[in-house]
Amino acid sequence: MNKELKSFLDTVSDRNPNQPEFLQAVHEVAEAIIPFMEQNPKYKNHKLLERMVEPERVVMFRVTWVDDHGDMQVNRGYRVQMNSAIGPYKGGLRFHPSVNLSILKFLAFEQVFKNSLTTLPLGGGKGGSDFDPKGKSDNEVMRFCQSFMTELYRHIGNDKDVPAGDIGVGGREIGYLFGQYKRIQNEFTGILTGKGYSYGGSLIRPEATGYGNVYFTKSMLETQGDTLKSKTILISGSGNVAQYAAEKAIELGAVILTMSDSSGYIYDKDGIDGEKLSFIMELKNVKRGRIKEYLDEYPEATYHEGKTPWNEKGDIAMPCATQNELLKEDAQALVNNGCILVGEGANMPCTPEAIEVFHKNKVLFSPGKASNAGGVATSGLEMSQNSMRYGWTSAEVDEKLKQIMNDIHEACVTYGRDESGYVDYVKGANIAGFVKVADAMIAQGAV
Numbered sequence: 001m002n003k004e005l006k007s008f009l010d011t012v013s014d015r016n017p018n019q020p021e022f023l024q025a026v027h028e029v030a031e032a033i034i035p036f037m038e039q040n041p042k043y044k045n046h047k048l049l050e051r052m053v054e055p056e057r058v059v060m061f062r063v064t065w066v067d068d069h070g071d072m073q074v075n076r077g078y079r080v081q082m083n084s085a086i087g088p089y090k091g092g093l094r095f096h097p098s099v100n101l102s103i104l105k106f107l108a109f110e111q112v113f114k115n116s117l118t119t120l121p122l123g124g125g126k127g128g129s130d131f132d133p134k135g136k137s138d139n140e141v142m143r144f145c146q147s148f149m150t151e152l153y154r155h156i157g158n159d160k161d162v163p164a165g166d167i168g169v170g171g172r173e174i175g176y177l178f179g180q181y182k183r184i185q186n187e188f189t190g191i192l193t194g195k196g197y198s199y200g201g202s203l204i205r206p207e208a209t210g211y212g213n214v215y216f217t218k219s220m221l222e223t224q225g226d227t228l229k230s231k232t233i234l235i236s237g238s239g240n241v242a243q244y245a246a247e248k249a250i251e252l253g254a255v256i257l258t259m260s261d262s263s264g265y266i267y268d269k270d271g272i273d274g275e276k277l278s279f280i281m282e283l284k285n286v287k288r289g290r291i292k293e294y295l296d297e298y299p300e301a302t303y304h305e306g307k308t309p310w311n312e313k314g315d316i317a318m319p320c321a322t323q324n325e326l327l328k329e330d331a332q333a334l335v336n337n338g339c340i341l342v343g344e345g346a347n348m349p350c351t352p353e354a355i356e357v358f359h360k361n362k363v364l365f366s367p368g369k370a371s372n373a374g375g376v377a378t379s380g381l382e383m384s385q386n387s388m389r390y391g392w393t394s395a396e397v398d399e400k401l402k403q404i405m406n407d408i409h410e411a412c413v414t415y416g417r418d419e420s421g422y423v424d425y426v427k428g429a430n431i432a433g434f435v436k437v438a439d440a441m442i443a444q445g446a447v
C-alpha cells in the first residue's frame, strides 16, 4: 500500500474506532483519489479528503413510541449530514435493527460521490434508526414515524436537507413522515422525496433505482457490443431496488433466475417473468411476507434457506439487498460459472476482496455509487418538480433518468479506462464524483 494512503487510513481509523463499514468505504475512495491528487496538484494542500471524511454534522436522538400492547418502546434515530458543498444534504433513511453510526456514515460518505455523479446539485447525507418495521402493524409504524419526525423536522428543509427512503423505508413510511412534518411546520414543501404521487411525488421515483441499474448495465454491455437479450440474471433482495431491476431487465429480454430476502433465496429455472414478479411485489409490498412463499404459488421453483444466490450459474449478478452480501468466495463462484458482469444495486454489497476477484478476471463491475444513482437522481427531479409546482410525465422522467445514467457511465469510462481498454468503474466513479465536490470545496474556502 502507498505510504500516503496508509498514513491517511491510519489516521481515519484512529479517529473512528469501531466503524468498519465507514472505514471500508473511505478506503475504496482514498485508493482512487490519493494517486489522482498526486497527478493533479491543484487538489493538494486543501485537506480535501481529511475534510470529506468528517461529517459536517451528526444528529442522534431518542425516539420513544408506544406499541399496540400499550408498552413504551425506545429506539435511536440519526441523521448524518456529510457534505453540502454542491447542494442541500440528500440521501435516504434506513430503518433496520443493524443501523448504527458506522453504517450510516458509510452510506452518507458514498452518497456524497454518488450525488455528485448525478450531475444534479445535491449534497450528501443519510439517516435512519435501529427500529425494525418487520412484524409491526401499520399503526405501530405510523407512531414510530411520527415520533422520529418530531425530532428530525428541525434539522431538515427543502433547501437544507431532503431525506428519502432506503431499507425499511418505502412509500408507507414516507407518507407518515411527511404528514407529521406538515402538521408540525404547517407548511407543504418538498422536504422528503419518494412521496406518493397524490401529494407531490414524482412518477418513476419508485422504479428509478432498479431501472437505472439496468440502464447502466445496458451501457456497460454496449461497450462490448453486447445486449441484455436472453442474458440470465441472479438478483439478490426482493425489495424496491430488486423488484424494479427485475421489471426493467425482463422488459429488455433478460431472464431473472433468483430473488432473495434475509432468510434465503428462490431459484426459478424457467425465469421469473412479469406475472411471477407481480406475485412477488404483492407478497412483499402488500402482504409483507417472506420470499419462500413464492413456492406456494410456483412449486417448480426451489428455495434455499439461509443462503445467497451467488453459487448459481448466471451471466449477470445484481446484488440489490445490503452491504457486504457478496464475499470473495461468492465472487470466485460467479467467475467460475461464467458471470461477465456485476451491477451493484445495493450500496457496497460486494466486499473489497470480491471486487478484487472481479477486476482480476476482467468482469465488468459497477459500484453502487454509479449504478444505483438513478434513485437519488430521480429524487433530484422530484425536488425540481416540487419547486416548479409542476409534474413531468412518466416518459419525460424516464428519459431524463436514462440520460443521467448514460452520463454517469460516460464519466466512469473517462476516468476509469486503463491502457488495455478495460474500464475500472470503481476508480472512474470515485474520481468523477470527487472532482465536482472538490472544486466546490476549494472555491468555498475553509469551511
Ligand SMILES: NC(=O)C1=CN([C@@H]2O[C@H](COP(=O)(O)OP(=O)(O)OC[C@H]3O[C@@H](n4cnc5c(N)ncnc54)[C@H](O)[C@@H]3O)[C@@H](O)[C@H]2O)C=CC1
Pocket: 165, 166, 167, 168, 169, 170, 209, 237, 238, 239, 240, 241, 242, 260, 261, 262, 263, 320, 321, 322, 323, 325, 345, 346, 347, 372, 373, 375, 376
Ligand atoms: N431505495 C432506493 O431508492 C435505493 C436503495 N439503495 C440500496 O439498495 C439496497 C436495497 O434497498 P431497498 O430495495 O430500497 O430496500 P427494501 O427495504 O425495499 O429491500 C431490502 C431488501 O434487502 C433484503 N435484506 C435486508 N437486509 C438483508 C440482509 N442482512 N441479508 C440479506 N438480505 C437483506 C430484504 O429482505 C429486502 O429484500 C440497500 O443497500 C439500499 O441502500 C441504493 C440506492 C437507492
Ligand SMILES: O=C(O)CCC(=O)C(=O)O
Pocket: 090, 091, 092, 093, 111, 114, 162, 163, 164, 165, 166, 193, 347, 372, 373, 375, 376, 377, 379
Ligand atoms: O433518493 C434519495 O434521496 C436517496 C436514495 C438513497 O438513499 C441512495 O441513493 O442510497
